[in-house]
Amino acid sequence: MTGLAVIDTATAVLPLPAPLRLGAMTVTRREYSAVRATAADGTRGVAYCLSREAPMAEIVGRLVAGHAIGADADDPEATWERMLRGSAIVGRVGLVRRAIGLVDIALWDIAARRAGRPLWRMLGAGDGPRPSMLVAAYPTPERPPRAVADEVLAQAGGWTNVKISRLPDPGYMRELIGILNRELPAATGLVVDAGFGWRDADEALAEIAQWGDPRLAWLEDPLLPEDVAGCARIRRASGLPVSAGDEVTDPEVLRALVDHAAVDVLRLDVVAIGGVTPAREMIAWAAERGVPVSGHVSPEVTAHLGIGVETFARGGNPYDPAPVFVRGGPDFDGRVVPPQTPGLGFELDPGVFDFERSTR
Template sequence: MKNTITKIESFYVRVPLGRPLKLGAIEIPDRHYVIVRIYDEAGNVGTSYGLSRNAPVAEVVHNNIIPIWKGKSLDNHEELYNLTTKANVCLGTNGIFFRALSLFDCALYDLLAIREKQPLYKYLGGESKAIPTMLVGGYPTSNETEETLADEMELYATYNPAGVKIASTTDAFKDGERLRTCRKYLPMSIPLMIDCVWGQTDAKTYAVEVQKWEDLNMKWIEDPFLTDDYENIRYLSENTKIDIAVGDEQSGYLNMLRLMDQGKVNVLRLDATVCGGVRTFIKIAKAAYQRGIPVACHVFHQLHLHLACAVPGVDIIEYMLPESDIESYQRLWDNDLVLENGTFTPTENPGVGTAWNEEFIIRYKE
């Protein structure tokens, strides 16, 4: 089989949102994606996409990754990955470089599975199974009312998800009021989560409010503090009955070990498009499994579904319904998985199995 990498490309696609979002201090007027594609001699193409967070991720792929990989043999991908990491050690093991490397590695594994005519989970040695899904929504808006929040919760309940996650206002008292409203209209059998968008600084004060939520069937509190604030994360973890989940925008194997061992997180959030790619996702997830810490995936459900079927302990993936109008990625492809009884089952198409909407991508390409 022809196994030389002949072409690599990376570019941006900026897709409008139905309404601007606010995530703590982060303003999100649209979704800015990076797409990475890798071609081999036989004409196979591996593709990945992820959020740029308005950082120069595509430029890093062009300047720091393509020169090392173009024209090289796919047989040496493990060696080349390690070389790429070492050649860019001055950029650290976290941040923009690793986001670029992650997307490259995800595209690479898509290509490797396509070449073997296997779905990615099978290429990785996994088995097809239904993976529970949590639905994401509840982003605070200036015109939110109890009725609008109720409508959203009642919609999510019809899908019987493994949980519903809302976004924080960064005001703990207001968050408590909103969580109680959500619980009023969401069956008690469906757990609640809240993404606290790194908005807190004092675990002792925050724990007092969080303890008031313990009767709401909360599955977890996500990202209450900056990710390397191990002391506050550990204090909150040890002083509430609610699990603490951290990690979805972070990268690097050692960094994740510190989160688990020093931060004492109860749930490790992982995103293959950020943490170091498919191979590092697997390595981190195995370390979490050995520690008895469940892994919950961050968006990009098509990719993460395959990984959840290939690695033990990956318990849940998250999804944003098209009708919730808080995500745009559904417009990048022509096919999607079917959400059945709150679960997704992977496609049997080769690779990740995404059929890309090339016309749309060209239209919004930057």
């Protein structure tokens, strides 16, 4: 057995060129937390996530890492159980589960690198192109719908879906969705992300009714995902496909969304749900029920899981600077194809994440 020897953490903060507004949230910068795990033989695995301004590196170091050190580097599933049980007194969901997810992803990276195989092969997911979604635009009141539509259309070729956020102005959304429904390539669907922006189903349905006749691949996160009954009602009453599950750390919430016919597409955040170990279980469970799964962010990991992959433009974009510090990973050109290199197949730029100065 080769044991896990060290877990390092690091945090990076990158400003955005302009604030993003999504639902009730305003984002002015992106903070990322990263983990680098090292086995006794020197094999390293990495993972990163949007911290959402939470002290993720500290949580990993204080509450999670100690339960993984010394574990078998080739058995991430057993280590996941150790981490969950070891930290159970402070959190089986929430921020602690996210911290477990970061470490779990890095451990799967190690296991696959030691096996000399890409992670998708180790998981039996195949290497065919994944359904892909480009986060293409965040509308703002000062930009006319035509300008936002042109931004989306300039990027849309080859993607399965493109996504825009909801602006709480029904007339604006009616015009913007109308342009995109007319002008998007026939093979590219449109997703509208409501960002949990409506209080309840009544408010959501009243606003959606003013959008005209929207043709959407799905309406994303209309309500908080715990409002399963509300999501189900929006799905039935609006006639729109619905997706939900972003940021959920409790698997029972995801199961409820499926069991109560509240979603057409289940959204899954591989870090939030606790890493690759529980994610692959949830993906298999949803597949048995005929519900497709779309990954929320973390495209370098979700590409290995055989599910839909969400990403921002890789050549520079004003919404998510993560591509500037990722080296390697999947091919992103409308089609998302996982890499052939061992493990996750990517590294983190040491100029952004300074693990050498981290606390072990």
